[in-house]
Amino acid sequence: MTSSPCVEIVEVGPRDGLQNEPEIVSLDNRLALIERSIAAGARRLEVASFVNPKRVPQMAGAEDLIARLPRRAGVTYIGLVLNKRGAERALETDIDELGAVALTSDTFAGKNQGQSSEESVNIACEIVERANSAGRSASITISAAFGCPFEGEVAPDKVVAIAERAAAAGPREIALADTIGVGDPWRVKDLITKVRKALPQMPLRAHFHNTRNTGLANAYAAVEAGVRTLDSSLGGIGGCPFAPAATGNIPTEDLVYMLQRGDVSTGLSLDALIDSSKWLAGMMGKETPAMVSKAGRFPAPNKNEHKSTAA
Ligand code: ZN
Numbered sequence: 001m002t003s004s005p006c007v008e009i010v011e012v013g014p015r016d017g018l019q020n021e022p023e024i025v026s027l028d029n030r031l032a033l034i035e036r037s038i039a040a041g042a043r044r045l046e047v048a049s050f051v052n053p054k055r056v057p058q059m060a061g062a063e064d065l066i067a068r069l070p071r072r073a074g075v076t077y078i079g080l081v082l083n084k085r086g087a088e089r090a091l092e093t094d095i096d097e098l099g100a101v102a103l104t105s106d107t108f109a110g111k112n113q114g115q116s117s118e119e120s121v122n123i124a125c126e127i128v129e130r131a132n133s134a135g136r137s138a139s140i141t142i143s144a145a146f147g148c149p150f151e152g153e154v155a156p157d158k159v160v161a162i163a164e165r166a167a168a169a170g171p172r173e174i175a176l177a178d179t180i181g182v183g184d185p186w187r188v189k190d191l192i193t194k195v196r197k198a199l200p201q202m203p204l205r206a207h208f209h210n211t212r213n214t215g216l217a218n219a220y221a222a223v224e225a226g227v228r229t230l231d232s233s234l235g236g237i238g239g240c241p242f243a244p245a246a247t248g249n250i251p252t253e254d255l256v257y258m259l260q261r262g263d264v265s266t267g268l269s270l271d272a273l274i275d276s277s278k279w280l281a282g283m284m285g286k287e288t289p290a291m292v293s294k295a296g297r298f299p300a301p302n303k304n305e306h307k308s309t310a311a
Pocket of ligand 1: 178179207209249
């Protein structure tokens with residue numbers, strides 16, 4: 001059994017990325033970003049958040065966006081849902097998957113969602129049950145799984161206990177999210193190993209922010225620990241509401257470069273990602289944090305090869 005693993009990349013730039021950027025991007029450009037990600041090979045994308053548009057103007061127009069999404073064979077879309085009202089809104093659209101969120105600390109849950117940690121887990125479970133009974137798919141992300149901006153360190157046992165409760169609701173997958181980018185590869189390996197031991201059948205996804213430049217190391221540790229789905233954003237757009245000058249999600253093109261070098265297949269085209277990342281930087285009117293789109297891939301493509309992949 002020496003075959004190389006496949007890793008599924010969930011493109012979260014259209015939601016987590018754009019939500020944490022100060023600029024408000026037009027619906028047309030949000031759709032263009034989605035189109036470009038699909039053209040580069042993305043097959044699962046987080047595109048919307050069913051939150052109050054007054055609170056999060058970057059994500060306004062979720063229903064309009066979803067009505068205009070390109071429908072392609074094998075491409076599915078995730079909409080973030082934080083409460084029952086959000087679930088109702090989501091189920092009135094054609095969104096394929098509801099992404100529910102459970103938080104590890106009471107302070108964070110209170111500030112982010114107006115809930116306690118316990119309530120956030122219960123609501124996430126209800127959202128999954130409602131989605132499943134409506135014939136939709138649903139996942140639960142455990143936010144601040146590696147540290148809380150208010151309460152500091154989060155005990156792995158607490159995350160495992162939340163994951164066990166979340167699993168009982170029947171999500172397609174549980175995600176461990178380093179929402180504020182404080183994780184390191186050793187803790188990532190430790191937590192994933194503990195959750196996999198507790199829930200050996202449950203598919204796990206990992207979500208990293210590059211706030212402290214440990215994002216790709218964490219992604220490597222997650223893959224080594226058995227995770228087969230990772231979130232990333234084209235260009236590494238986004239940020240962290242708790243560290244205003246911070247960078248965003250791990251950049252899709254940097255992640256794909258790293259995985260390709262390890263013979264891990266992702267189904268994504270690095271050249272197409274680099275082209276789209278340059279388009280994105282132009283559209284946003286600023287440099288993005290991603291590095292491979294500036295340095296280029298290695299080995300450099302020869303001209304004929306480049307032509308055929310761009311066609
Ligand atoms: Zn995030």
